[in-house]
Amino acid sequence: MSAASSTTQQGWDQATFSCGRCGANRTATKEADYLQAVGAHRDAHAVWDRLNPIERDGLASILRVLLADVGFGREFLALMDSQPQPTTRPNPTTPEGATP
Ligand SMILES: [Zn+2]
Structure with a gap:
């Protein structure tokens, strides 16, 4: 049993993504949610640009x-x-x- 501090696991409280293009802010409390939100936002921009x-x-x-x-x-x-x-x-x- 190692009592090493796993900062990578505990480092997530919440994170806010700020889009440099439209100024939208998305806050997530889990890394997976954050990545999902950022990905969805990027996809939205990609589609927006094509239409x-x-x-x-x-x-x-x-x-x-x-x-x-x-x-x-x-x-x-x-x-x-x-x-x-x-x-x-x-x-x-x-x-x-x-x-x-
Ligand atoms: Zn944006």
């Missing part, structure tokens, strides 16, 4: 609906997966049939 304002707006309204009722999102996806997908029509602009 144009209209797409951001669309995604935000979808997320608002989903986060307001997570059960709805789950059910919608279940519905989606249980429905036989209508075979997507081939691209109407295919050269086939376009030639007289």
